[in-house]
Ligand SMILES: Nc1ncnc2c1ncn2[C@@H]1O[C@H](COP(=O)(O)OP(=O)(O)OP(=O)(O)O)[C@@H](O)[C@H]1O
């Protein structure tokens with residue numbers, strides 16, 4: 001039995017306004033969705049509620065607009081893909097609270113679907129502010145949380161609402177927790193983690209606990225640059241959070257104390273422009289030119305990571321090893337993803353990966369279907385792996 005209430009416990013939904021928190025923080029380029037995995041994974045729940053006669057009111061964030069409206073972080077460009085995936089029209093309201101939201105919700109017929117604008121357009125969202133939560137709750141009779149990938153945030157729409165309305169876990173939330181528990185509660189060892197990507201400041205702290213849980217930790221992507229800088233290497237114009245050098249050094253020391261092998265890139269593909277097919281060269285990480293930036297790991301690093309994967313029985317992965325959206329800086333991520341997929345198919349490795357861009361990268365490498373489990377969650381998945389309680393999940397449990 002589930003530890004919290006699910007849609008099965010929600011009773012009749014006909015005519016009910018269901019505030020459904022989903023994660024639509026999907027990769028976009030030129031105003032178009034480039035990977036629809038997160039959308040596709042919530043479609044069955046939206047359909048289920050709509051088919052039962054519920055009025056589906058979707059709540060979601062996009063990007064990090066810092067508490068005020070920013071057209072660059074609007075959810076509106078996601079509507080066509082959402083509606084296409086659902087196979088039915090989706091209405092849109094320019095605000096998630098106030099008059100615009102109230103009118104759009106009042107216009108819903110049973111079975112209709114409405115998307116409200118980015119919850120992070122309001123400072124109250126990230127502050128989990130009581131008045132803002134109340135304003136969101138005004139548009140719903142019940143709350144369903146389907147956003148496992150945002151459950152590590154104690155925000156109004158991911159946590160606060162569960163205390164204001166009858167609250168239930170959505171199908172995807174349930175499935176993610178079940179799959180991660182099954183696959184990783186007692187993982188086969190050696191256990192290797194790959195952490196890359198660009199969200200350095202919000203993920204670096206996770207590594208401190210992670211080194212106590214995993215046998216090997218590969219650090220790639222933008223995250224690696226901060227560690228290379230902490231080791232005294234010049235990283236030129238690379239994405240690097242220099243003020244986190246002390247944190248990086250602390251993590252390296254803890255890894256050593258815990259017996260966790262840290263694998264950092266030894267070589268890198270560097271360029272002077274952040275664009276596809278920019279002129280590039282492979283250099284050792286202690287010879288990055290001042291005016292260049294690291295955009296991918298080099299061939300020697302790929303071989304090292306592949307070798308480490310060969311020694312592992314379980315792989316967990318969040319964050320691409322390079323700027324995979326731009327050729328040829330997808331080389332490292334694609335090569336390692338394909339290597340891990342081959343070993344998975346041969347029954348030699350259990351592979352669990354997660355994250356909006358990580359899933360897009362695996363699909364780009366053509367191996368999205370080959371991993372043992374692909375989670376929609378990135379940061380949330382890492383926090384879950386650390387053994388941390390996720391506020392969005394806990395708030396549902398408290399209602400159980
Ligand atoms: N060396 C690098 N320089 C700049 N950007 C990089 C580099 N390596 C990776 N990236 C970028 O990192 C981004 C993905 O990072 P991110 O941490 O958001 O991963 P994610 O899988 O989406 O996880 P989450 O779901 O937590 O957001 C990609 O857009 C990629 O281009």
Ligand SMILES: O=C(O)[C@H](O)COP(=O)(O)O
Nearest residue numbers: 023025149150356378379
């Ligand atoms: O993409 C994610 O990991 C989630 O949507 C959470 O986004 P955040 O890191 O901006 O809170």
